[in-house]
Amino acid sequence: MSIRKQKLPIQCLRVLGLLDGISLLVLLFIAMPLKYWAGMPLAVTIVGAIHGLIFTLYALSIAAAQLFIQWKLYWSVLAVAVAFIPFGNFVLDRYLKKREDSFLAKPIPLLWLVYSIIFFTFIDLFTQLPVMSTYAESLGASLTVAGFIVGAYSLANTGGNILAGNLTDRIGAFKVLAAGLIGTCLLLVSYSLVDSPAMLLVVRFVHGFIGGFIVPAAFTFVANQSKKNKEGSQNAVTGAFVGVAAIVGPAFSGIVAARTSAPTVFLIVAAAGAVLTVITFIFMRKLVFKKDAEQKSLPFVWNNQVGLSFAGAFLLMFSQGALAYLLPLRVGKFGYDSSFSGTLLSVFGLVVVCIFVLRTKNLFDRIAPQTGLMIGLLLLGVSQLLLGLIDDVRIYYGIMALYGIGFAFLFPSINVLLMRGTTKENRGKAYGYFYAFFSLGVVAGSSGLGLLQTTIETLFIVTSGLLLFGTLSMLLLKRTRDRGMHMSSPS
Template sequence: MLRHPIGLLRATGLLDGISLLVLLLIAMPLKYWAGIDMAVRVVGSLHGIIFVCYAVAIMYAAIRIQWNILWSVVAFVAAFIPFGNFILDRRLKKEQPNYEVKPFNTTYLIYCVVFFSFFDLFSQLPVMSTFAESVGASSFVAGLAVGMYSFSNTFGNILSGVLSDKRNPFSILLSGLILTSGALALYGLIDNTTILLIVRFIHGFVGGLIVPAAFTFLANNSDGQKRGKKGAISGAFVGIAAIIGPAFSGIMASRTSVPSVFGVVAIVGILITVLVYFALKSKATASATPKEKAGYVPLATFFKNKGIVTAYSGAFFLMFSQGCLAYLLPLHVQSLGFDSRLSGYLMSTFGVVAVLVFLLPTNRIFDRVQPLYTLSLGIFLMGFGQLFVSQGNSTSVLYAALACYGIGFALLFPSLNSVLIDATNEKIRGKAYGYFYAFFSLGVVAGSSLISALPTGVIGGFIVTGIILISYSIFALIFTRSQQVQAKQSQF
């Protein structure tokens, strides 16, 4: 049974269903009626670990049998419905003979690596500030601990890019996964603010090694005609991580502890590291033939490439917008008198809409339309969404605004990857991706810092952000159109 991907999914699904029922019907009554808090902590931890294994099994089945994406969505939703896994198991048992196991597509394993990296990032968001306070941090130090990850992540991104060009990106990717899994385990040793800041710096730095190396490996082994669609699929994995990560860590931390959350994420990292080593080692060795090395490229010359500048500036403003939204949206929701949970629902709406655009046939647009146009439209819609939010005073308007924002995000993310791939070659692509994701990290810090410092208020902050994004979209369309013609000639 376990040899077939659906069989493995059924087995982990049944375990997940059983652990959910034990949690709801036994552990929670023991906590609230008998006062035994330990029951929920123990069962909740086990259920969290089993759920992560179940999520991995869903991804593995999707990779090996390449079924309709709706099956993966239904399997995921079933985990949150009592008896849902048991009902799904009956259907999967009937369908299993109809699905043949396909050859392992290693591209999807890179997507899983991307998912892990962003799952690690988004899992930190709901718990880090409160965890910092629990070990004695002041509000300033707690904010410093939150920002420390993005700060050191920038240096890790740059180093990953440089080393990916000097060596095969596979070795950098593998090192990043191993070191990040180890850094996650260090959270269990934190008992004061000094150690917290040290661990946060280490975690951010080694975590920054993963994504540039992963995208460099993916770009160097991709069909150029499909780079837009592949960028969309990788964006979908980022979106899924943005949906699952905060919910997972928030729920598990409330039932166990923050170090337990990072411990589970570390286990996922170790599992993916093993898969990467055995599945990609031969491919990495085969592609590691001697290549002409790029000569020294002065930094100023590097940034004169119009395609690279467009990709970097787009990455900066993408995450600048995210930083502003993360800071302003909770305050806006609170000022309107709504429950704070609405902020989470709105952010999930943006993520779900983006994932749908990534995975549905709409992703064909990225290989049929020049990336500059989808880039400009995407950043315009994100800016319009910010302006839309500023005028929203009802839940329906806010949901519509975040849906618009999600469509813009979905158009922008793959376009940035396509522009960067078109503007570079294998000689410098690792370095290009390193700086690219460094601009991602800088954008988050700049967005929240700048808007919080301006005396504009919440509504004014949304308006300023929207104007900045729309202005950039017009600039990108007007002043960088020539890069479509010059992209190949200007490659280093």
């Protein structure tokens, strides 16, 4: 590969970073003053849409740099962070220019391409969180119907997850991933045709089913590449990509939807998915399918580790579903739009990524996964309780940071439990069921809560109660099992 081609990823990143920095300054210091001081709101609408498009391309260039340059993950995190700071892109560009010769493209590791697919999948999920309930209401849906629409994606996701898990063990990851990527892109485009709550419900359901194909296949591949006794830190790296998606997705969709519309958000994500689909076909078609096809499928076996993993997955996503449904409505009561709820959701993602990319990720190789599971559930439960009790939205930033710490403990722990309770021959099926529990958790946390005819504050408290009950139940189960093992051991 020539030096010119090796420099292409970093040069694209620098150019798009500068454009993103310029568009942010124009938005903040020209368009917004024109809106609020000169009575020209169209300026923010136009510049906001342009900035959103440039930011999306910039985010893609960061993903490409991570994939091709293979630099430390904190560089990608830093590149995302400066996009939200005026003049931040220019400072980073000056530093990158000095070190450009050390940031040359390398051959693509297959594992990083799978990470990119995971990133896209969760970008697809997290861009929906700040806008879907309010988008449903804008089409005429009631509060209860809006909850069903939010949860329809995950309800259908359950069937897609289970089917994908079985197919991954039988025919390999490539065909499953390809079907999920192509279908997801098409469904994202179809949101532009929605004109009623009923039609939105149908699109959400089909989107959820097709989207459910991607995650079990991708996570099975990553799990099978993990080193023994390094499962915790390996899953922390995987979780970092989920966390970056949690930072970029809600903030991006909240800002763009406030300036344009929710369907515009989905069209931009679809364009990014189409690019990733082409890359996947080029690099994964022969390698992954050939390797997975030689692997014999075995029946799925339930055990204690798998059961705890599934329970943790359900409770984690119950909490996420509750946030997706309740947080935009909660901050809306105080006069804030979707951009503020998107920013709040990004805070927890930023905390998660920091924990996962720094040396703190090694903690998850040392801590027992069941202990990490209980700590995570406890922190999530406390966070949900505080969101229901506190009316000062300034404190919500700290609450969402606490929520992020809980997520950081919980996500690697449940994945390590699943990996240790399965083998390569049945892990695809296990991840299919695992993410089915993820999906059921979101359904229960959004549509299930929507059935309760009570206040938003009470629903936050109900969510907290379930998470804290789960923590207590797992603690009692652990003590009972430890006591039984002590009594059965020889004196």
